[in-house]
Amino acid sequence: MNPAAPSAETPSTPPSDKAPASVAPDRGTIDAWTLVYFAREHALVLILCLLLGLCAAAAYLSVVNPIYEAHATLEVATSDRSLADFQQQPESPVDLSSASLLKTVEQTVGGDAVLGRVVAANHLASDPSFAPPGQTVSDAALIDLLGRRITVGLIRGTRLIGIAVRDGDPLKARRLTQSIIDEYFNETMQDQREASDNTRTVLMTEAKRVADKVSDSEHQLQRYREKYDAMGLADRQTMVVERIRHLHEQVSDARNARLALESEQAQITAALTGRNVVAELLNLGPIAERPEIIELRKQLDLQQTQITPLALRYGENHPVMVQARLQVRETERALEAAARAAASGRLHAYEAALSTENALQHELQVEEKGAIELDRDAIAYHALERDVQANTAVY
Numbered sequence: 001m002n003p004a005a006p007s008a009e010t011p012s013t014p015p016s017d018k019a020p021a022s023v024a025p026d027r028g029t030i031d032a033w034t035l036v037y038f039a040r041e042h043a044l045v046l047i048l049c050l051l052l053g054l055c056a057a058a059a060y061l062s063v064v065n066p067i068y069e070a071h072a073t074l075e076v077a078t079s080d081r082s083l084a085d086f087q088q089q090p091e092s093p094v095d096l097s098s099a100s101l102l103k104t105v106e107q108t109v110g111g112d113a114v115l116g117r118v119v120a121a122n123h124l125a126s127d128p129s130f131a132p133p134g135q136t137v138s139d140a141a142l143i144d145l146l147g148r149r150i151t152v153g154l155i156r157g158t159r160l161i162g163i164a165v166r167d168g169d170p171l172k173a174r175r176l177t178q179s180i181i182d183e184y185f186n187e188t189m190q191d192q193r194e195a196s197d198n199t200r201t202v203l204m205t206e207a208k209r210v211a212d213k214v215s216d217s218e219h220q221l222q223r224y225r226e227k228y229d230a231m232g233l234a235d236r237q238t239m240v241v242e243r244i245r246h247l248h249e250q251v252s253d254a255r256n257a258r259l260a261l262e263s264e265q266a267q268i269t270a271a272l273t274g275r276n277v278v279a280e281l282l283n284l285g286p287i288a289e290r291p292e293i294i295e296l297r298k299q300l301d302l303q304q305t306q307i308t309p310l311a312l313r314y315g316e317n318h319p320v321m322v323q324a325r326l327q328v329r330e331t332e333r334a335l336e337a338a339a340r341a342a343a344s345g346r347l348h349a350y351e352a353a354l355s356t357e358n359a360l361q362h363e364l365q366v367e368e369k370g371a372i373e374l375d376r377d378a379i380a381y382h383a384l385e386r387d388v389q390a391n392t393a394v395y
Contacts, residue, residue, distance in 0.1 A: 068170040070177040074161040074184070076105050102154055106161050109184050110152035115143045117183035122176065129168065150180065207395065214391040221384040240371045247364040254357035261350040268343045287342045296335040304328060 039046065108114065119142045124130045130145065131137045137145075151164040163180055167173035268287075287293060307324055314320050 065168045067166050067168060068173050069164055069166045070170070070173040072163045072177045072181060073155075074105075074109065074163060074181060076102055076159045076161065102159060102161075106152055106154045108187070109161060109163065109180065110147070110150065112140075112143050114180060114184050114187050115146050115150075117187060118176065118179045119143060119146055121183060122179055129172075146176075150176075210391060210395040214388065214395050217384065217387045217391050221381075221388050224381055224384055240367065244364065244367050244371060247360060247367055251357065251360045251364055254353065254360050258350070258353040258357050261346065261353050264346055264350065268346055287339055287346070290338075290342050292338050293335070293342065296331060296338055300328065300331045300335060 116139060119125065119139070124146065125137065125142055131142060149166045151162075151166075153162050154160075155162055163177055165173045165177045165180070167176065307321075307328065310318075310321050310324050
């Protein structure tokens with residue numbers, strides 16, 4: 001249909017307010033012509049609203065300053081124990097991956113000590129964009145202001161600590177982030193230096209006290225020698241004392257060897273009385289680490305891995321399959337025999353170590369009894385001599 005010649009059923013002019021009463025308007029749809037005429041009639045109001053919105057947005061952007069955020073990540077790596085830990089047992093572990101230690105590092109990074117150093121290093125007290133100008137702000141207040149701008153948090157499941165600093169100046173935010181890391185390391189190094197200095201002071205004081213004690217004991221021994229003519233007695237006892245010292249060392253070595261085998265003996269005995277002797281024996285390190293055990297287990301694993309493809313290829317009753325299973329059983333028997341032999345050897349080794357310790361202990365007791373009888377008249381002299389030796393060893 002030609003749009004220039006509308007039919008009688010299509011009005012040639014837009015609908016007006018004087019439409020016939022018999023025509024009911026459709027309230028379910030919005031005619032495009034209605035929107036166009038509405039925009040034409042209220043064009044001035046729409047333009048004014050648009051201009052007002054643009055002016056309000058421009059005013060807001062001119063007043064509000066953007067906030068920038070700089071990020072950094074700090075890794076808590078494992079490290080050796082410091083000299084400050086000399087009073088702890090050598091075997092005491094320091095687990096730097098534990099949650100408590102990581103939390104301590106996190107709190108230290110965001111703590112008042114580090115933030116105070118950051119405030120001083122960056123002269124934030126005189127920075128008008130940080131502290132209120134013309135006012136005297138305490139160090140605690142400056143630290144609190146800085147603390148509100150930073151976020152320090154442990155990244156879950158890692159040994160990483162995230163650091164974020166917010167500021168209106170992006171370069172300043174980045175500088176403060178780097179400063180927090182630098183001052184954390186400076187604070188840690190200062191603590192280590194102080195701990196090292198304290199340790200040195202304690203050790204020097206203790207060394208002087210022990211040195212004085214050594215000198216005093218030596219003077220007492222010399223006075224006793226001069227008074228009782230104990231020089232000849234010392235010469236006579238040199239051989240016995242040396243023998244006793246050597247036996248003490250041998251007893252100590254034998255005891256250490258026996259103690260090292262004692263836990264193995266208990267484990268092996270428990271394994272030999274268990275339900276699955278071979279499996280329990282192979283779970284024990286001293287037995288499983290033997291070269292013949294390792295070689296037999298490798299051979300058994302290789303044979304067992306070949307069983308499945310052979311079964312698929314030949315079937316269960318094929319001679320090749322029967323021979324393969326026979327080899328597996330022979331290897332299992334050899335492994336069991338080797339495990340039992342190794343266990344028996346470890347038990348014999350424990351019994352030999354115990355027998356050696358008892359024999360050395362008995363010999364030591366005999367020598368000590370002879371020394372006591374020989375030194376009956378020189379007990380005080382030997383007491384002073386041992387005092388000198390002990391103090392010298394401690395020094």
